[in-house]
Amino acid sequence: MIITKQKPLEETMDMTEPYSKIFVVGCGKCATVCQTGGEEEVAAMVEELKDKISDFAVVEEPCDLRLTRRDLKAHKETIAGSDAVLVMNCGAGVQTIADYTGRIVLPALDTMFIGSTERIGRFYDRCKACGECILDETGGICPITRCAKSILNGPCGGQVEGKCEVGEYKNDCAWILIWKKLKEQERLDLFAEFRPPRDHGKKALLTEIIF
Numbered sequence: 390m391i392i393t394k395q396k397p398l399e400e401t402m403d404m405t406e407p408y409s410k411i412f413v414v415g416c417g418k419c420a421t422v423c424q425t426g427g428e429e430e431v432a433a434m435v436e437e438l439k440d441k442i443s444d445f446a447v448v449e450e451p452c453d454l455r456l457t458r459r460d461l462k463a464h465k466e467t468i469a470g471s472d473a474v475l476v477m478n479c480g481a482g483v484q485t486i487a488d489y490t491g492r493i494v495l496p497a498l499d500t501m502f503i504g505s506t507e508r509i510g511r512f513y514d515r516c517k518a519c520g521e522c523i524l525d526e527t528g529g530i531c532p533i534t535r536c537a538k539s540i541l542n543g544p545c546g547g548q549v550e551g552k553c554e555v556g557e558y559k560n561d562c563a564w565i566l567i568w569k570k571l572k573e574q575e576r577l578d579l580f581a582e583f584r585p586p587r588d589h590g591k592k593a594l595l596t597e598i599i600f
């Protein structure tokens with residue numbers, strides 16, 4: 390799931406200040422679960438912006454252009470007559486709304502990471518969408534995400550008793566976790582394997598996938 394948090398209200402108010410007619414779009418999926426852009430949060434935002442609101446809608450899954458098209462179809466004229474669209478979605482949703490509406494878009498949320506959910510309000514950063522997954526080699530623990538330096542051949546010299554020097558030894562060292570997991574699975578040969586540096590140029594070119 391894409392984890393988002395709301396921008397401070399003051400920042401959103403500043404962003405919307407130049408516009409007098411604003412359409413608000415919420416998200417029925419991830420932002421609903423994060424309680425950052427679902428029905429309730431959209432209603433609260435509409436209440437905050439009061440007279441400026443032209444209308445609002447919660448799209449089932451705004452990062453999917455097909456669902457955005459379907460759910461905003463009835464609002465097309467209102468959106469065209471609005472000065473801006475305040476989007477309470479992740480960055481992918483904001484850009485889909487921008488493409489579909491052609492209007493000025495204002496992001497009300499900050500997109501944090503691809504995360505796993507323990508419960509509402511407790512999310513864990515688990516994937517940076519690196520495009521070359523190596524979880525098979527690392528016991529299902531992602532070093533790109535969970536190592537503070539994203540190193541591929543750890544641990545570095547900064548771990549003490551399994552804790553990472555970054556963040557004052559509060560967090561577990563990802564590479565110690567990986568070592569423990571691989572040991573438990575009797576696959577420590579993978580730990581010793583050298584992983585060459587990533588070709589970030591390759592990832593930079595991977596901005597679309599077409600089947």
Ligand code: SF4
Pocket residue numbers: 515516517518519520521522523524531532533534
């Ligand atoms: S290695 Fe980590 S960042 Fe890359 S795809 Fe796998 S989980 Fe995501």
Ligand code: SF4
Pocket residue numbers: 535536537538539540543544545546547548549552553554555561562563564565
């Ligand atoms: S101590 Fe471990 S988690 Fe921290 S930067 Fe070094 S290898 Fe990564």
